[in-house]
Amino acid sequence: MANYTAADVKKLRELTGAGMMDCKKALDEAEGNVDKAVEILRVKGQKGVAKRESRTAENGAVVARIADDKASGVLVELKCETDFVAKGEKFQAAADAVAAHVAATSPADTAALLASEIEAGKTVQAYVDEANANLGEKIVLDRFAQFSGGFVASYLHRTSPDLPPQVGVLVELDKENAEIAKDVAQHIAAFSPKFLSREEIxxxxxxxxxxxxxxxxxxxxxxxxxxxxxxxxxxxxxxxxxCLLDQPFAKDNKKSVQKILDEAGVTLKRFARFRVGA
Structure with missing residues (x-):
């Protein structure tokens, strides 16, 4: 039997996110060498990526990143299979890293995002595949939103206190009004409009x-x-x-969202709403 300790198993789990039994098997195969065990888990994990393609990713997180000047912002959904993985630091760190990359590079679409380099010599697709391998679950990145040019704000909602945000909203106003931006974003999160206005239908x-x-x-x-x-x-x-602009406003259902915006003297240029898995 390979010579390793419980501390080695713990370290390997922290490094890779793999399960305890997988870590023990890898350490057995690596004869107790943690670095070699990491490589073994990565290789076995990459082999398992294709097997996981047919599985469903309905959990995950929505993350947002707003520029300091509030002139731009991004919303990213990263999905996984279980809430256990969604709660984990490694998964949430991956989602945050992708959001930061989107904010920095402004990809044209999801295909361009996945093909772009998030680290030296590593595309976002490879980064997601690596997370897939390390975490042992299907990890999916298939949508993001990025706004710029106006006043951008976000709202993230947790459907459970022990989960990362499952609903995220990004809004862009034509001028600064933080209170209205927040109120409208919260309204969108709650009432999930499909269109901004009738003209969009x-x-x-x-x-x-x-x-x-x-x-x-x-x-x-x-x-x-x-x-x-x-x-x-x-x-x-x-x-x-x-239609968002036609909906009765959440905080005052005697007024439409359009009326609230008009009274504040602002125009809502666009919005995006993501709910994990929906």
Whole structure:
């Protein structure tokens, strides 16, 4: 039997994030040499990456990074398979590192992000694969948002106190107003609008909602002469549910989000909302 101690197992776990039994097996194979055991775990972990591709990553974290001058910011979602890994320092450090890299390099899209170098000679894709190997779970980076040019703010929400943030929002106003930015970001986190305004909704989506509203009203036996008004009311209801500017504001539901922004004298240029796994 290889000569190693419990302290060696602990050190190897801290270095790699691997499970206790995997660390013991690696130390056995490495005859107690911790450095060699690290290499063994990395090789075995990389072999397991392909096997994990078919598994589902529905846990993880959303992280944000806002520039000191509030003129730019990023939102990144990094996913894993279990909340156990999501809670870990190594996983959260990886998510923070990717967010910092996005802020520094402004990649055009996810493909460009994954192909860019996060460390000398190491692409983001390789960095994610390495985390995949070290943590023993499927790790996925498939979306991020980056805003610049206005006043940018973020809001992160924990769905459980022992988990990293699972919901993140990034907003950009045309001028500085920290209070409104925070309030609107919290509203977005809670009410998850799909669009900023009615103008953003594809025409075919609106027409489909109108068709469904009419067919539903007919099925309910509504009088023919009342159909136009009923249909219009239900389509407006769709707008209020899905368009941020039409939604009743969380802190004052007698006013729309648009009204709150107008009263503050600011324009919301855009927003992004991520919920882990959704």
């Amino acid at each position: 594809p025409a075919e989506t609106v027409e489909n909602e109108r068709r469904i509203a009419e067919e539903t009203a007919r099925e309910e036996g509504k009088p023919e002469q009342a159909l136009p008004k009923i249909v219009e009311g239900r389509v407006n209801g769709f707008f209020k549910e899905n």
